[in-house]
Amino acid sequence: MSVALLCPASACAARNGARASGFVLSLIATFVFAMGAFAPAVLNDGDTWSHLATGAWIMTHEAVPRGDPFSHSMPGAPWTAHEWLSEIVLALAFRAGGWNGVALLTAFAAAAAALVLGLRVARDLSGAPLGVVVALGVGLWAPTLHARPHVLALPLAALWTAGLLAARDRDSVPPLALAFLMTLWANMHGGFVFGLALIAPFACEAVLEAEPAAGAFAARGWALFALASVAAALVNPYGFEALVFPFKLIGVEHLARISEWAPQDFSRLGPMEVALIALIAFALRQRMAAPPIRVAIIAALTAMALAHTRHAQLLGLVAPMLLAQPIAEAIGVRPLGDVRPVARPALSVGLAAALAFAALRAAAPIVRTDGPGAPLAAVAAVPPGLREKPVLNAYSFGGYLIFAEVRPFIDGRADMYRGDMLGLYEKLADGDPATIEATLARYHIAWTLFAPDERIVAALDREPGWRRLYADSVAVVHTRDDAHASISVGGVSR
Numbered sequence: 001m002s003v004a005l006l007c008p009a010s011a012c013a014a015r016n017g018a019r020a021s022g023f024v025l026s027l028i029a030t031f032v033f034a035m036g037a038f039a040p041a042v043l044n045d046g047d048t049w050s051h052l053a054t055g056a057w058i059m060t061h062e063a064v065p066r067g068d069p070f071s072h073s074m075p076g077a078p079w080t081a082h083e084w085l086s087e088i089v090l091a092l093a094f095r096a097g098g099w100n101g102v103a104l105l106t107a108f109a110a111a112a113a114a115l116v117l118g119l120r121v122a123r124d125l126s127g128a129p130l131g132v133v134v135a136l137g138v139g140l141w142a143p144t145l146h147a148r149p150h151v152l153a154l155p156l157a158a159l160w161t162a163g164l165l166a167a168r169d170r171d172s173v174p175p176l177a178l179a180f181l182m183t184l185w186a187n188m189h190g191g192f193v194f195g196l197a198l199i200a201p202f203a204c205e206a207v208l209e210a211e212p213a214a215g216a217f218a219a220r221g222w223a224l225f226a227l228a229s230v231a232a233a234l235v236n237p238y239g240f241e242a243l244v245f246p247f248k249l250i251g252v253e254h255l256a257r258i259s260e261w262a263p264q265d266f267s268r269l270g271p272m273e274v275a276l277i278a279l280i281a282f283a284l285r286q287r288m289a290a291p292p293i294r295v296a297i298i299a300a301l302t303a304m305a306l307a308h309t310r311h312a313q314l315l316g317l318v319a320p321m322l323l324a325q326p327i328a329e330a331i332g333v334r335p336l337g338d339v340r341p342v343a344r345p346a347l348s349v350g351l352a353a354a355l356a357f358a359a360l361r362a363a364a365p366i367v368r369t370d371g372p373g374a375p376l377a378a379v380a381a382v383p384p385g386l387r388e389k390p391v392l393n394a395y396s397f398g399g400y401l402i403f404a405e406v407r408p409f410i411d412g413r414a415d416m417y418r419g420d421m422l423g424l425y426e427k428l429a430d431g432d433p434a435t436i437e438a439t440l441a442r443y444h445i446a447w448t449l450f451a452p453d454e455r456i457v458a459a460l461d462r463e464p465g466w467r468r469l470y471a472d473s474v475a476v477v478h479t480r481d482d483a484h485a486s487i488s489v490g491g492v493s494r
Contacts, residue, residue, distance in 0.1 A: 022345030025118035036107025045146040046373025047412040050399035055091025072407035085187040086149030099366035116158035124324040140316025153189035173221030179228040253419030286330040375475035389446030431455030446483035
């Protein structure tokens with residue numbers, strides 16, 4: 001019997017196409033995993049240190065913090081540790097595997113999100129178009145691929161978006177079981193509010209596209225799902241406060257001074273620029289039409305991503321799912337619908353590759369050295385007695401100071417410090433002499449810790465009664481003469 005009889009040409013082509021698509025997705029997921037496991041930048045965010053410290057604090061005290069337990073400038077100030085569950089998971093990974101454990105946890109989360117995204121897009125696209133669309137979307141994650149809660153929550157955001165879209169594909173209401181995903185997401189990262197907001201446009205689309213007799217039924221169903229999702233999100237230690245937290249954060253003055261909240265920088269070519277150019281070029285070359293509400297979602301996400309760098313990750317996650325069908329229609333590709341033939345090779349090959357890379361990562365333990373947000377040598381050079389005294393530090397160094405059990409002046413919790421403190425810090429970092437002198441006196445600062453290229457370093461070099469204690473390419477330590485003279489190291493006054 002011939003092979004052709006055993007496998008008709010159309011069936012063989014479909015099976016081979018599914019395998020090829022699965023292999024494409026496994027390559028993308030493997031690349032994302034490798035980035036998470038091996039790229040140094042994944043561990044270079046200063047906030048990773050404070051997330052680990054917060055997770056350890058919560059486990060030690062068996063409670064979430066309600067007031068600031070870390071800083072010397074705002075002790076006891078109201079603080080919502082809205083990422084508490086992610087911080088526990090990070091701390092557990094650190095306890096189990098050190099920095100290797102943290103990197104691998106981040107890698108698994110990012111790769112899982114890439115697979116969920118890819119399998120959703122694979123319902124409409126296959127082969128090279130599938131790979132290009134998913135790669136462009138995942139590429140927008142790269143600038144914010146750090147060992148932080150937003151990456152751990154990324155698979156939840158992907159599952160949530162895919163679940164809402166699946167309900168629209170069936171022209172039905174999302175199952176109430178999907179709402180329970182919101183409880184986990186709400187305790188891991190504040191981005192869950194975006195997930196709640198995403199219900200509204202899909203609900204409107206369902207009602208507008210329903211037959212007149214079915215419109216009221218669709219409205220009731222989606223309203224019930226929305227209420228269930230909000231109720232599920234309220235199952236968190238902070239209750240309603242967790243819902244309003246993201247809006248309070250967005251309203252903080254001087255937030256744009258923080259890199260992840262700054263607008264996109266197009267002075268050099270980056271993932272955002274590449275994705276926008278590719279989309280515009282394709283839309284001009286092909287006739288592509290998307291439903292108006294989905295166009296509005298993409299437009300809103302693009303505006304958010306242009307205003308705040310960190311929101312490019314949401315754009316890269318949601319836009320490919322929304323654009324897959326219009327792109328498929330524009331290039332004349334029939335939707336696959338059933339993604340199981342794609343999922344099998346994608347998951348099997350991707351998992352095997354991830355395990356291989358995890359073994360390689362485990363064979364080469366990560367040893368942290370000085371780097372962005374990690375002034376290890378500089379802090380080690382400060383005598384223990386001096387470390388107990390108030391410090392004036394760079395914003396990016398605050399997370400490491402918390403981890404090193406030094407109370408910082410400021411750190412990455414912009415929501416707690418808010419506009420007044422961020423505004424004060426902005427003047428300090430710019431080297432304003434009057435602000436520096438007033439702050440040194442008001443907070444009884446005994447030593448300072450800043451990057452060498454910050455203007456305040458040159459100002460402190462000129463400040464009477466202050467001198468350099470230590471300097472390297474990452475950080476400079478200044479100390480007040482009388483504070484340093486009172487510190488005895490090994491019985492010798494220095």
